[in-house]
Amino acid sequence: MKFKEQLRNALKNELSEDELENLPRGFQSISKVILIKIPQELYEKRKIIGMKCLAVNPKMDAVYLYGGKISGKFRTPENVEFLAGKDDPIVIHREHDVLYKFDITKIMFSKGNLKERKHLATLVQPGEVIIDMFAGIGYFSLPIGVHSEAKSIYSIELNPIAFAFLQENVELNRLGSKIVPIFGDCKEEVVKLSEKGIEADRIIMGVFPAPIEYIPSALSCVKDSGTIIHYEGVIERENYKSLFDEFEKVAVSKNFSCQLKSHRFVKSYGPKLYHVVFDIIVQKTRS
Ligand SMILES: C[S@@+](CC[C@H](N)C(=O)[O-])C[C@H]1O[C@@H](n2cnc3c(N)ncnc32)[C@H](O)[C@@H]1O
Numbered sequence: 237m238k239f240k241e242q243l244r245n246a247l248k249n250e251l252s253e254d255e256l257e258n259l260p261r262g263f264q265s266i267s268k269v270i271l272i273k274i275p276q277e278l279y280e281k282r283k284i285i286g287m288k289c290l291a292v293n294p295k296m297d298a299v300y301l302y303g304g305k306i307s308g309k310f311r312t313p314e315n316v317e318f319l320a321g322k323d324d325p326i327v328i329h330r331e332h333d334v335l336y337k338f339d340i341t342k343i344m345f346s347k348g349n350l351k352e353r354k355h356l357a358t359l360v361q362p363g364e365v366i367i368d369m370f371a372g373i374g375y376f377s378l379p380i381g382v383h384s385e386a387k388s389i390y391s392i393e394l395n396p397i398a399f400a401f402l403q404e405n406v407e408l409n410r411l412g413s414k415i416v417p418i419f420g421d422c423k424e425e426v427v428k429l430s431e432k433g434i435e436a437d438r439i440i441m442g443v444f445p446a447p448i449e450y451i452p453s454a455l456s457c458v459k460d461s462g463t464i465i466h467y468e469g470v471i472e473r474e475n476y477k478s479l480f481d482e483f484e485k486v487a488v489s490k491n492f493s494c495q496l497k498s499h500r501f502v503k504s505y506g507p508k509l510y511h512v513v514f515d516i517i518v519q520k521t522r523s
Pocket residue numbers: 309310311344346349369370371372373375392393394395398420421422423442443444468
C-alpha cells in the first residue's frame with residue numbers, strides 16, 4: 237500500500253475528509269529519521285500526523301517536520317521541528333560508502349545533490365591537491381577522500397557547528413591523512429594557503445548564491461599550468477551562461493584566462509530555476 241493511503245487509513249478517525257485529501261504523498265528520510273513537509277492547513281494536526289507516520293513506518297526512529305527552506309550564509313534549514321519518536325536529531329547518513337554525521341535541525345543535506353557528490357570524486361586524478369572552499373560537513377571533501385587518490389584536500393568551513401561535524405566526519409571516514417579541515421572564512425583562508433605556497437589542481441566553490449565575491453581569493457591558489465574550478469549557482473536554465481560570464485569577467489580583470497570545460501544542471505531549484513555547476517579551467521595569462 238502507498239504511504240499516503242496508509243497514512244490516510246491511520247488518520248481516518250482523526251481528520252476530516254478534506255484534511256485527509258491534503259496529507260503529504262511521501263517523505264524524505266535520512267538514516268532512520270523521517271523528514272516530512274506538512275501543508276499549512278494541517279499544521280495544527282502536525283503531532284498526530286507525525287505519530288501516525290511513525291506507526292506506518294515502524295522501522296524508523298523519529299519524525300521531524302521539515303519546512304524545506306534553507307537560509308542564510310550558513311545554509312541552515314528553517315523550521316525543523318520534532319514531531320514523534322525519539323528526539324535525537326544527530327544522524328549518521330551513509331551514502332556511496334561515505335558516512336556523514338550531522339544534526340538535521342541545524343545542518344542542510346540535499347539528497348538531490350547525490351549525483352554531483354559522486355561525480356566530482358570521479359574527476360579527481362591521483363596526487364591532486366584540492367581546496368574545498370565551502371566545505372560544510374564534508375559534502376564533497378568526504379567522497380573525494382574516500383573514492384579518489386587525492387594527495388590532500390583543504391576543507392574550509394565558517395560555521396562552527398558544521399566545522400565540528402566536518403572534523404568528526406574526517407575521523408569517522410578515517411581520512412585524517414588526506415583532509416585538512418580549516419575553520420574560517422574561505423575568502424581569507426584560501427589566501428593564507430597560497431601564502432604558504434599551496435597551489436590547487438582543483439578548487440570547489442559549492443555554495444549559493446554563486447560566490448562571485450570569493451573568486452579573487454580562489455585565484456590566489458591557481459597553478460601556472462592551470463586549475464579546475466567548480467563554480468556553482470542558481471539560475472534560469474536558458475540564462476545559465478551568464479553565471480560563467482560573470483566568473484570570467486572577474487578572472488580576466490585579475491589577469492586570468494578561463495575555458496569553460498563543461499557544465500551540468502544538478503537539480504531544479506524552484507520555478508524555472510536550476511542549480512548549475514561549471515567546470516572551468518583557469519590559468520594565469522602571460523604578461
Ligand atoms: C551547505 S554547503 C553547500 C554544499 C553543497 N553545495 C550542497 O548543497 O551539498 C555551504 C557551506 O558553506 C559555508 N560557508 C558559507 N560562507 C562561507 C565562507 N565565507 N567561508 C567558508 N565557509 C562558508 C556554510 O556554512 C555551509 O556549510
